[in-house]
Every structure is written in C-alpha cells, then in structure tokens.
Amino acid sequence: MTDWFWLLLPIAASLLMATSLVPLGQRVLERNVVFADLAIAQWAALGAIAGGQLLPNAWSRFEPAAALGFAMVAVVLVQGAIRIAPDRREAMIGLLYVLGACAATLLVSRDPHGAQRLNDAFNGDLLWVTGSSLIPLALVAGLVWAWHVRLAGLMQERLFLPLFALAVTVCVNQAGIYVVFASLIATPLLIGCMRGRSTAATVLTCFAGHTTGLLLSAGYDLPAGPTIVVSVIAGGLVAMLLLRAPDG
Secondary structure (H helix, E strand, O other), X not given: OHHHHHHHHHHHHHHHHHHHHHHHHHHHHHHOOHHHHHXXXXXXXXXHHHHHHHOHHHHHHHHHHXXXXXXXXXXXXXXXXXXXXXXXXXXXXXXXXXXXXXXXXXXXOOOOOHHHHHHHHHHOOHHHOOHHHHHHHHHHHHHHHHHHHHOOHHHHHHHHHHHHHHHXXXXXXXXXXXXXXHHHHHHHHHHHHOOOOOHHHHHHHHHHHHHHHHHHHHHXXXXXXXXXXXXXXXXXXXHHHHOOOOOO
C-alpha cells in the first residue's frame, strides 16, 4: 500500500479542483456561455506559452502572471461579446477560443519542444503535482466557496468572470485544458442540471471521477489528462443513471 502513497498529492489536488470548478461550472451552465470556459482556459494556456517563448530565462517566475494576464484579457473579450452580440455570443466566444489555440500553435511553431508544450497545455499531468502547488489550489477553492455561499445577486454576478479566470488559470497550470473543461461541465450538467442534486453531491461525483482516472493512469501507465476526462464523464453518466431526480 505504501507504493500508492505518492498519489495522495494528486488526489488532494483533484479534490481542491473539483471544489473550485463545480460551482463555477454550474454558473456557466446557468448563463449558457459554455464556450467561455474553454476560451478563458485556452487564453490562460496561451499566456503561459507566450511567457515561456518571450522570457525563456525567467519563464518559471513569469508564467503564472502571464497566464492570469491573458485569462483576464479573455474575460474582457468574453464580456464584450456578451454585451455586443448576446444572441451570437457562443459563436463569438468560440472564435475567441480558436484564435487563442492558433496563436499558441504559431508561438511554438519554431520551438523544437513546441509539440510537448502544446500537449502539456491541453492534457497537463496531474500525477506529478507538487505539495507547493496545493497552496494556490486551496486558496482558489476557499475564494470560490466564499463567493458561492456568502455572496448573492449583483456582487456575485460581477465577481464571477474574474474569479472564474483565476480558478481556471490555476487549474489549467496543473491539469490542462481538457481536465478543467470536463470538471467544469460534466458533473454539473449530468448530476446538477439533469438530476437536480446539490453542489456538494456534484463535487463528490467529480472528485470520484478524478480519483478513478488517477488510479487508472498510475496503475496502467496511461496519460493522466485523457484518462481523468474519460473517468469524470463516465462517472457522471453512471451516477446520472443510478440517481433519480429529487421530487418537486
């Protein structure tokens, strides 16, 4: 059993991510701006890649700031799209995502390690999270739950996208875009929206999918990101079939 103790760190990171991303994902679905999370996550990854390309000798110091800065730019653009063309906002936000993805590809096109950088941005590697990485994840989880439980109305609405950008930036850095998107959407959709279960139950379902994916990845030497995504979606589907929507 001691051989598996090293998984406690990625499992702890998964719990913090599920705690952060599920309440935000519920609001994404309520606002019907699903592409916004992909676009902001992609721009956070673009910022990290841009920092690495433009400041290679100081990449580790400037990566978080660059990622958050680009994510906040995406927030401004998303808010602009929602205001300017509310009936076409998903299409415009989808274009924002594509622009971010293509810009990242162009930035690393001459980098011999470019393919690996893109793969890290999309898939991450949650198995190798470090203890120090849990600190920003814990801070974000605390902020999200304070926002979710303590705030309401206009203040909660105004803080949503900036908090969303911060949470997505921190989580993408650890787990990659695909894991973040699945965590934001899969269980909030399948357990929250379609089965009417509480946020806590939805968080636990997402965390169970993360844990299953980590165990499968470690046990069978599978890439962590795709394995977690499949496990989160599969776990959400199984839970949706087993659970009945509460009466009323």
